[in-house]
Amino acid sequence: MSQAFTKAMARNIFYGGSAFFILLFLALTFQTHKAWPERDNRQNITASVSAGKVLWEENNCIGCHTLLGEGAYFAPELGNAFQRLGGKDGIKAFIMSRPKDGIPGRRSMPQFNFTEAELDAIADFLEYVSGIDTANWPPNIQG
Amino acid sequence: MQYKSQAVAKPYFIAAIGLFIGQILFGLILGLQYVVGDFMFPEIPFNVARMVHTNLLIVWLLFGFMGSAYYLVPEEAERELHSPGLAILMFWIFLVAGALTVLGYLLVPYSGLAQMTGNHLLPTMGREFLEQPTITKVGIVIVALAFLYNVGMTVLKGRKTVVSLVLLIGLLGLALLFLFAFYNPDNLAKDKYYWWWVVHLWVEGVWELILGAILAFVLIKTTGVDREVIEKWLYVIIAMALITGIVGTGHHFYWIGAPEYWQWWGSIFSALEPLPFFMMTVFAFNMVNRRRRNHPNKAAVLWALGTAVMAFLGAGVWGFMHTLSPVNYYTHGSQITAAHGHMAFYGAYVMIVLTMISYAMPILRGRQAANSNLSQVVEMWSFWLMTVSMVFITLFLTGAGILQVYMQRYSTDPLPFMVVQEKIALFYWMREVAGLVFLIGLITYVASFFVGGRQPEPKATAMPEPAAG
Numbered sequence A: 001m002s003q004a005f006t007k008a009m010a011r012n013i014f015y016g017g018s019a020f021f022i023l024l025f026l027a028l029t030f031q032t033h034k035a036w037p038e039r040d041n042r043q044n045i046t047a048s049v050s051a052g053k054v055l056w057e058e059n060n061c062i063g064c065h066t067l068l069g070e071g072a073y074f075a076p077e078l079g080n081a082f083q084r085l086g087g088k089d090g091i092k093a094f095i096m097s098r099p100k101d102g103i104p105g106r107r108s109m110p111q112f113n114f115t116e117a118e119l120d121a122i123a124d125f126l127e128y129v130s131g132i133d134t135a136n137w138p139p140n141i142q143g
Numbered sequence B: 001m002q003y004k005s006q007a008v009a010k011p012y013f014i015a016a017i018g019l020f021i022g023q024i025l026f027g028l029i030l031g032l033q034y035v036v037g038d039f040m041f042p043e044i045p046f047n048v049a050r051m052v053h054t055n056l057l058i059v060w061l062l063f064g065f066m067g068s069a070y071y072l073v074p075e076e077a078e079r080e081l082h083s084p085g086l087a088i089l090m091f092w093i094f095l096v097a098g099a100l101t102v103l104g105y106l107l108v109p110y111s112g113l114a115q116m117t118g119n120h121l122l123p124t125m126g127r128e129f130l131e132q133p134t135i136t137k138v139g140i141v142i143v144a145l146a147f148l149y150n151v152g153m154t155v156l157k158g159r160k161t162v163v164s165l166v167l168l169i170g171l172l173g174l175a176l177l178f179l180f181a182f183y184n185p186d187n188l189a190k191d192k193y194y195w196w197w198v199v200h201l202w203v204e205g206v207w208e209l210i211l212g213a214i215l216a217f218v219l220i221k222t223t224g225v226d227r228e229v230i231e232k233w234l235y236v237i238i239a240m241a242l243i244t245g246i247v248g249t250g251h252h253f254y255w256i257g258a259p260e261y262w263q264w265w266g267s268i269f270s271a272l273e274p275l276p277f278f279m280m281t282v283f284a285f286n287m288v289n290r291r292r293r294n295h296p297n298k299a300a301v302l303w304a305l306g307t308a309v310m311a312f313l314g315a316g317v318w319g320f321m322h323t324l325s326p327v328n329y330y331t332h333g334s335q336i337t338a339a340h341g342h343m344a345f346y347g348a349y350v351m352i353v354l355t356m357i358s359y360a361m362p363i364l365r366g367r368q369a370a371n372s373n374l375s376q377v378v379e380m381w382s383f384w385l386m387t388v389s390m391v392f393i394t395l396f397l398t399g400a401g402i403l404q405v406y407m408q409r410y411s412t413d414p415l416p417f418m419v420v421q422e423k424i425a426l427f428y429w430m431r432e433v434a435g436l437v438f439l440i441g442l443i444t445y446v447a448s449f450f451v452g453g454r455q456p457e458p459k460a461t462a463m464p465e466p467a468a469g
Ligand code: HEM
Pocket: A071, A072, A073, A074, B024, B027, B028, B030, B031, B034, B050, B053, B054, B057, B337, B338, B339, B341, B342, B345, B346, B350, B431, B432, B434, B435, B436, B438, B439
């Protein structure tokens, strides 16, 4: 690098540039907070949805599935499972019917032995997720 | 070794390598489960093996960063470490906490682990990469604080160089951003938004500072190029990293409920993120070309150059490939993501830790500057085996990803996920074979520590003429 460009100049670009872009990022985050209520489906976060999110987390569903495209790539996307499986009953029936020892040769999902209330909560959670405005992602029903 | 207390780095490096082996073994289990779906089911379901694979990766990289700092900071500060005892204590706490957590994943169903560790008191579990029980997360924060205190005091009381300052800022940022792991609202859009403040702002933010500082240190030591020149480069690289990488976080906000202007902010800024990685490559080759002497540790120089190239390929090229929002609309959460994740993590962070280990370990083991020729040759073999097999893992996953995206998302007649996965199984088989070669490379790497121990080190030679430029 040329001599005219000194280390002090480089340092100032680092501190000044970082500070500026941290502030810009915080401003955009602030703006995002204002835009969320229109998009994040918060009006549908019921007690059951919250309970469903806890079950989702405490059973590590994200370790096999993606949710809104984030997670693991081993099993189907679940952000739109509510639509793909034809509603809550479809989701509950699928989760309930997993064989304890898996399906020979096929990627398998565990049998979680959920109670009826727990199944409801998970399905409610997935219904709530399917209502988040994701700018039309995924491209089609297959997720 | 210039300072006695640098020796605390050694157990950190050994633990890092040990956990690395575990990570790769679980990677191979995962790879097999991709094609033999019921392999080890229900004893070790895919999600459990994946947690072990990714968490071991994070933990061993942290061991590697801490070991690097304990080695580097005394030498830069020109004084002994503030408290070697504290460093050793933290080593054991971190190792035991890490081991218990992994055993917990393997031996107890995850929901049981959540119960046992009181996840309901402060629910933080069950999110990708942040699966650790809350208590483990608290432990990580305590270890990080003690570590920062230790190296911070050393720097404060000693010589302050740009390298140690940048390293410290990076490590401080790492600890501060980790605090967002404790924020887990019911609102999924918010949860995901701030989850990226840990994950993205780590790998495409503060970790780049750590990467840059360690690379600069090793280049100063092995090339003998004037510190002023190297430090100027370092500042420019990390400036570019943060200028592009902070707002670049937006490339994760396209489809998770955040407003759509992020498609512009994210695409534009993240498209510039390859720049700092490109500069790192230019920097490393430039410095080695201008070297004042031929350092006897050729393996360390190879790792340093390899890091610069592979980080640019994995993060820069493979990152750019899917970062523009119209592309990401189709590739989001597909095997393309997995391909990029592997090469970027390997090329940038695995390789920089191995660079530092390669440079420091011979000295920590009582040699002047380098291992014997034999040991270096074996180590360089392992470099090529691991690096080339990682390139192939990435290429196979990219192939799988392109087909997946086409069949499942792009074609006029989209097929279900599970149907597509069966159609592309051949690519997963090839990935698994490449993974086995990676394991052979890793075994070779470990072997390099045990061969040629009695043989003399090669001598340093001066460059005949200081190269121009
Ligand atoms: C140093 C080498 C490696 C690194 C740094 C690494 C890193 C990672 C990372 C970061 C993830 C999370 C992926 C993501 O979310 O995109 C992951 C997942 C995975 N890794 Fe590795 N890995 C390595 C080696 C291997 C090897 C050798 C194999 C097997 C042959 C392997 C197989 C897998 C599989 C199957 C997944 C799960 C992908 C999914 O979610 O569907 N990894 N690895």
